[in-house]
Amino acid sequence: MPDHPVESICIGCGYPRRGLERGARCPECGMDGLDKNHVVHGVPASESPLMRGTLFVNGIIAIVALVWLYDMVASRLSLSASAIAPACICAALPLLTTILLLASFVRGRRVVEGLYGPTSVSSTMWVVHPKGVAVCTGASRRWIPVESIERIECTDSIFGALSTIRIIAKTRGVRGFLGGPQPLFLRGPKETRRDEWRAIRRILGLE
Structure with a gap:
């Protein structure tokens, strides 16, 4: 736990309170003791290790789904919408989740910080x-x-x-x-x- 000098400074203005009684008002800003x-x-x-695990699992699922989609198109088994749609959904969802989580790291806070x-x-x-x-x-x-x-x-x-x-x-x-x-x-x-x-x-x- 980091050392915060809460007993030696005024929480209102940061004035050093060393030598003052605990209950005395701050002589600088008048804040209570x-x-x-x-x-x-x-x-x-x-x-909070859960975030790293979530990113890893999402990444693996996205890679597997993309390989599956590529294999379907490359082998020309079926190009119908009904065949391609499940693979697209499986690839898009984990990719979108991973992008959102990474974007929250760049922004400086998680979109889901209260959850993770x-x-x-x-x-x-x-x-x-x-x-x-x-x-x-x-x-x-x-x-x-x-x-x-x-x-x-x-x-x-x-x-x-x-x-x-x-x-x-x-x-x-x-x-x-x-x-x-x-x-x-x-x-x-x-x-x-x-x-x-x-x-x-x-x-x-x-x-």
Whole structure:
């Protein structure tokens, strides 16, 4: 788990709090002390091997289907639509799925990240405060004020004990979709993951 200095900086402005009492306000921006913080640690990307397996299986199916289609055409067994259609479908579906998954990697996040698990190199941590959320990933930190949050969404994966918790902003669009805050991926018993989600919503007043 990466070391995030949440006990030594202001989550609102990044001001160094060394020497200040835990409950003291930030002298720079007036943010409340750290005594109201709720820290939630996410899981790292190393716990999502399913994506690589999916790409491999789709690739094998696509290759087999393409060879089958080529063999049918080359041997001139039948060029009717009823004979070619099944091979085209078998080839197109895994190819399309593989292209979409690879495109999601290039874009920087998976289209199906909530289904397969985390994508980030570093684990993510949320520092939740009544005034907002500090999203910490690696050495980066992003402050999301509660006024800009519409709701906190939780999605459970159908593959294993994994939940994706994400911030849904009040104003969205292309920029918000591509540059939104890093989701939080949690593992463990379902009720424990749901309790964390409910705690985040309760602290932010978004129940």
